[in-house]
Amino acid sequence: MPSMLRLQIPTDFEALAAGQTSVRDFLAAAGVQQRCIEALDVVLEELGGNVVRHARPTDGTMALGVEVRSDCVLVTVEDSGAAFDPVTAPLEAPAASLAEARIGGLGLRLIRRMTQALAYERVDGRNRVTASFQRS
Amino acid sequence: MSISYDDIGQHLRRIVISGRLDQPATDAVAEQLAVLVAEPKNSVVVDLSALRFLASIGLGALMTSAKAVQQRGGKMVLVVNPGSSVGMSLEATGVDELIPVFKTSADAEKAAVA
Numbered sequence: 001m002p003s004m005l006r007l008q009i010p011t012d013f014e015a016l017a018a019g020q021t022s023v024r025d026f027l028a029a030a031g032v033q034q035r036c037i038e039a040l041d042v043v044l045e046e047l048g049g050n051v052v053r054h055a056r057p058t059d060g061t062m063a064l065g066v067e068v069r070s071d072c073v074l075v076t077v078e079d080s081g082a083a084f085d086p087v088t089a090p091l092e093a094p095a096a097s098l099a100e101a102r103i104g105g106l107g108l109r110l111i112r113r114m115t116q117a118l119a120y121e122r123v124d125g126r127n128r129v130t131a132s133f134q135r136s
Numbered sequence: 137m138s139i140s141y142d143d144i145g146q147h148l149r150r151i152v153i154s155g156r157l158d159q160p161a162t163d164a165v166a167e168q169l170a171v172l173v174a175e176p177k178n179s180v181v182v183d184l185s186a187l188r189f190l191a192s193i194g195l196g197a198l199m200t201s202a203k204a205v206q207q208r209g210g211k212m213v214l215v216v217n218p219g220s221s222v223g224m225s226l227e228a229t230g231v232d233e234l235i236p237v238f239k240t241s242a243d244a245e246k247a248a249v250a
Contacts, residue, residue, distance in 0.1 A: 038189075046191060049193070094233075
């Protein structure tokens with residue numbers, strides 16, 4: 001039986017943090033395993049953080065959606081800001097050493113490594129990213 | 137979210153970061169962390185065993201600190217609980233291959249002063 005949560009929040013980090021708390025509480029109450037919740041929490045930080053930092057939607061809001069299924073959890077992040085596709089954005093090669101490493105660019109790597117699947121669409125001027133997380 | 141430290145002998149500083157290192161928290165501690173690692177101790181251990189959340193913003197702060205310590209000829213290492221979500225973030229980004237990670241404070245301190 002699917003279980004869903006949808007939140008519309010202002011695009012600022014405090015609201016995102018409060019939204020993440022609501023999502024974690026919702027998932028725990030739905031019986032989702034802690035490891036899945038933790039991975040989802042990190043990806044939500046990255047996707048939501050990208051909207052706050054870069055997308056800057058003119059209506060000042062973003063929508064977070066969570067759907068719990070028997071074998072996975074789906075998360076969607078939607079906004080009406082600048083287009084950004086985390087699926088196809090180029091990933092930098094990992095640095096060979098600390099001295100050579102650039103600060104930054106790790107968010108995309110986290111998003112891709114921690115999700116089972118990732119999809120992006122832009123429809124009617126809105127970005128919609130859907131990430132799925134395996135329940136195990 | 138909290139950051140504290142203690143100095144062990146002349147050369148070793150142990151910094152403990154606990155709570156959640158999300159964007160607001162990282163903004164709050166970044167300056168403190170920079171000051172703590174700027175102190176000319178050659179060995180810095182950053183204990184993340186009480187940290188519950190680490191994403192790219194926190195990873196960036198750790199990288200900045202590790203680079204600063206290395207640039208002045210020192211060494212920074214991390215303590216991380218095996219199998220934790222913090223460990224997961226370090227491993228997923230490859231940061232665990234740039235900054236040495238240990239399961240215990242004892243192992244970390246030994247490696248930091250070596």
